[in-house]
Amino acid sequence: MARVVVDVMLRPEILDPQGKAVSQALQRLGFDGVTDVRQGKRFQITIVGELTDERLADLRRAAETLLSNPVIESYDVQAAE
Amino acid sequence: MRIGVVTFPGSLDDVDAQRAAMLAGAEAVALWHGDGDLRAVDAVVLPGGFSYGDYLRCGAIARFAPVMESIIAAAQGGLPVLGICNGFQVLCESHLLPGALVRNDHQKFVCCDQLLRVENTSTLWTSGYSPAEVVTLVIKNGEGGYVADEPTLERLEGEGRVVVRYVDGNPNGSLHDIAGICNERGNVVGLMPHPEHAVDPLTGPTADGLGFFTSVLKAVAA
Numbered sequence: 370m371a372r373v374v375v376d377v378m379l380r381p382e383i384l385d386p387q388g389k390a391v392s393q394a395l396q397r398l399g400f401d402g403v404t405d406v407r408q409g410k411r412f413q414i415t416i417v418g419e420l421t422d423e424r425l426a427d428l429r430r431a432a433e434t435l436l437s438n439p440v441i442e443s444y445d446v447q448a449a450e
Numbered sequence: 451m452r453i454g455v456v457t458f459p460g461s462l463d464d465v466d467a468q469r470a471a472m473l474a475g476a477e478a479v480a481l482w483h484g485d486g487d488l489r490a491v492d493a494v495v496l497p498g499g500f501s502y503g504d505y506l507r508c509g510a511i512a513r514f515a516p517v518m519e520s521i522i523a524a525a526q527g528g529l530p531v532l533g534i535c536n537g538f539q540v541l542c543e544s545h546l547l548p549g550a551l552v553r554n555d556h557q558k559f560v561c562c563d564q565l566l567r568v569e570n571t572s573t574l575w576t577s578g579y580s581p582a583e584v585v586t587l588v589i590k591n592g593e594g595g596y597v598a599d600e601p602t603l604e605r606l607e608g609e610g611r612v613v614v615r616y617v618d619g620n621p622n623g624s625l626h627d628i629a630g631i632c633n634e635r636g637n638v639v640g641l642m643p644h645p646e647h648a649v650d651p652l653t654g655p656t657a658d659g660l661g662f663f664t665s666v667l668k669a670v671a672a
Contacts, residue, residue: 379552383597384623386557435514438507438543440550441597 371420372449373428377437378409412436413449420448451476451669453663456521456537458483458512462499463534463646469494470646471573474663483515490672493530493574494521497532498590498644499549507540508551508593517669518544520574521665530574530640530666534655535591538630538640543556546632549642555623564589564643565617565656566629570610572637578665587643589621589629594642596624596631 392406437444453471468478501512525548533541541547568579614630630641645659
């Protein structure tokens with residue numbers, strides 16, 4: 370079994386109202402020095418067998434097709450330890 | 451004429467859309483997300499709601515429902531398709547329409563009567579309106595902010611593919627005050643406001659929304 374982590378973030382030019390709300394709450398709670406928060410999604414994917422280049426390429430395709438919407442989001446696919 | 455209305459798990463406005471189709475004089479046909487059979491309908495409505503709980507992203511999972519495979523192929527062949535609210539989100543996720551819908555800029559769910567200007571009266575769904583006609587429809591969404599990159603916005607504006615635009619205030623931060631758009635051919639239209647909730651003055655603010663359904667009826671009959 371192998372694990373792969375996919376991180377999905379809104380593209381920088383897309384407004385992130387959720388991140389903004391979190392940032393404001395942090396400031397209200399006294400966590401000084403926070404200037405910006407962007408909120409994303411993390412997917413931990415478990416697969417059977419070894420993580421081959423082919424499987425990784427497959428998961429990149431999954432990230433682009435379903436896990437993210439490339440119009441508004443970017444993604445990063447990494448093999449997990 | 452038969453107008454199909456898709457029910458996804460979590461659809462809310464499918465019955466209202468069926469009622470609007472009937473009030474316009476069409477036969478409403480229920481379509482099921484898990485069944486690719488379009489039951490010989492002449493047009494399809496993707497209704498509002500929270501398909502698949504809006505998990506992942508609004509419309510992201512609905513896009514891969516068996517019924518959508520048939521609808522995407524049929525829409526590319528010219529079948530009239532109207533996506534309302536969540537249906538608009540499904541159309542964008544399906545790449546039948548460009549851009550995406552993101553969380554409202556003010557972070558709140560919005561639910562109100564909304565003034566709109568009909569900017570394009572040559573689509574199959576808006577041909578019954580007068581050019582620049584101002585109508586009142588209901589709007590209710592949490593993720594209704596329309597975004598697209600600058601070249602896409604320029605193309606939409608240049609080709610007259612902004613179908614309806616918010617007037618008198620932008621309720622969700624949509625770029626260019628865009629409330630609804632269409633594809634190049636004009637058979638696929640998506641909008642955030644709800645024409646199906648404004649078909650009868652008894653239950654809605656106006657009957658201004660009925661025009662979407664009577665327009666497609668006339669277009670298909672022609």
